[in-house]
Amino acid sequence: MKLYCADWVLPIRSSPIRNGAVLIDDLHRIADVGPAEILIPKYPSIKPNLLEHAIILPGLVNAHTHLELSMMKNVVPAGLDFSEWAFQTITTRMNFSEATVLADCEKAIRSMVESGTVAVGDIANHAATALPYLRRSGLYATVFNEVTGFANHIAKQRFEEFFSKIVSFDDERIQQTLAPHAPYSVSKPLFELIGRHLHSENSRTSIHLAESIDEVEFLKTGVGPMKSMIERIGRWDASWSAPGQSPVEYVHSLGLLGDRTMVVHAVHVNENDLSILAETRSFVCTCPRSNARIDVGGTAPVKRMLEAGITVCIGTDSLASCDDLVLWNEMKALHSIHPSIPPETVLKMATLNGAQAIGFGERIGSIETGKDAALIAIRSIQKTEDPFACLVKGLDFLTEITKL
Numbered sequence: 001m002k003l004y005c006a007d008w009v010l011p012i013r014s015s016p017i018r019n020g021a022v023l024i025d026d027l028h029r030i031a032d033v034g035p036a037e038i039l040i041p042k043y044p045s046i047k048p049n050l051l052e053h054a055i056i057l058p059g060l061v062n063a064h065t066h067l068e069l070s071m072m073k074n075v076v077p078a079g080l081d082f083s084e085w086a087f088q089t090i091t092t093r094m095n096f097s098e099a100t101v102l103a104d105c106e107k108a109i110r111s112m113v114e115s116g117t118v119a120v121g122d123i124a125n126h127a128a129t130a131l132p133y134l135r136r137s138g139l140y141a142t143v144f145n146e147v148t149g150f151a152n153h154i155a156k157q158r159f160e161e162f163f164s165k166i167v168s169f170d171d172e173r174i175q176q177t178l179a180p181h182a183p184y185s186v187s188k189p190l191f192e193l194i195g196r197h198l199h200s201e202n203s204r205t206s207i208h209l210a211e212s213i214d215e216v217e218f219l220k221t222g223v224g225p226m227k228s229m230i231e232r233i234g235r236w237d238a239s240w241s242a243p244g245q246s247p248v249e250y251v252h253s254l255g256l257l258g259d260r261t262m263v264v265h266a267v268h269v270n271e272n273d274l275s276i277l278a279e280t281r282s283f284v285c286t287c288p289r290s291n292a293r294i295d296v297g298g299t300a301p302v303k304r305m306l307e308a309g310i311t312v313c314i315g316t317d318s319l320a321s322c323d324d325l326v327l328w329n330e331m332k333a334l335h336s337i338h339p340s341i342p343p344e345t346v347l348k349m350a351t352l353n354g355a356q357a358i359g360f361g362e363r364i365g366s367i368e369t370g371k372d373a374a375l376i377a378i379r380s381i382q383k384t385e386d387p388f389a390c391l392v393k394g395l396d397f398l399t400e401i402t403k404l
């Protein structure tokens with residue numbers, strides 16, 4: 001048993017505890033949490049480990065990455081419109097040796113662990129790339145094996161091929177499921193096959209949705225830069241017809257939204273879309289730095305989502321559209337775009353909400369008795385009176401992140 005004491009303990013689901021303590025048992029589970037002045041005398045045989053000028057909190061959850069794209073850092077320039085960015089990413093990602101792909105993937109995972117991330121929702125086109133490193137890293141992970149196939153007639157074939165590519169393994173920290181990529185890369189019959197499978201297995205899923213203005217235009221009218229991009233990469237199907245709906249309406253009409261679905265981006269959502277996301281209890285993952293680097297034509301209305309009762313979490317997206325996988329920097333970016341969202345809400349998005357969105361909400365994301373002790377301690381140069389603000393606004397005076 002270990003008893004850690006710090007200036008602040010942030011349980012996330014309950015109020016912050018000044019001069020708090022956390023008891024961790026030999027199975028590395030949280031055995032108790034509360035004020036140090038109560039826990040120290042309650043466990044007289046345990047020598048307290050006093051962490052000076054420190055904040056104890058749940059490790060962070062990066063709900064959306066593509067670890068296998070880590071070699072793409074700075075390959076595609078910033079500021080392109082979405083369709084051009086997608087074209088360049090799709091056509092250049094194959095230009096790297098396997099050794100580079102693996103080495104950069106491993107480096108990216110290490111940077112997440114070192115910066116206090118304990119769990120990740122990772123999109124995989126080739127599960128075998130990141131999986132061995134994820135298993136060694138100690139991270140909790142949900143691997144969303146991505147399915148694509150725009151042409152209507154290849155739906156069944158793509159769906160069957162997909163299952164033959166799945167890598168099976170047994171690891172209590174890692175779960176895997178399937179995820180349709182986006183409405184501009186998955187045909188309606190393929191969506192229907194995926195939807196039926198997800199319902200029958202009661203599986204979690206994730207989808208890139210309403211990310212760019214190009215996507216909205218394409219689903220509404222069937223033309224525009226998105227159509228040109230699909231033609232340029234040779235995947236256009238003349239039998240495809242635009243649903244004439246918003247991205248959220250379209251995917252909802254196919255039965256893919258629900259409390260086990262994480263919608264990634266949701267930049268272009270109207271009030272009706274927000275009502276659908278709230279009513280279906282879908283999670284939304286926001287990736288503000290990726291949205292800023294690619295010209296997606298706006299910023300996600302995160303404040304409105306929260307007001308609508310949607311559970312919002314945070315992801316960095318891949319290094320193809322973000323400078324690093326450090327979730328603190330994503331929180332800082334989110335805070336600068338939406339300064340009226342309280343820092344404690346931002347921290348909840350980066351911990352408990354993310355854990356729930358990727359299916360680990362019962363085990364991690366908050367400091368509660370019985371949960372796994374996937375916790376971190378952050379030391380600062382001086383005492384802080386406002387731990388949430390100092391964590392969310394910037395780590396300038398924070399010196400050291402330790403996994404407990």
Ligand SMILES: [Zn+2]
Nearest residue numbers: 066208317318
């Ligand atoms: Zn993504």
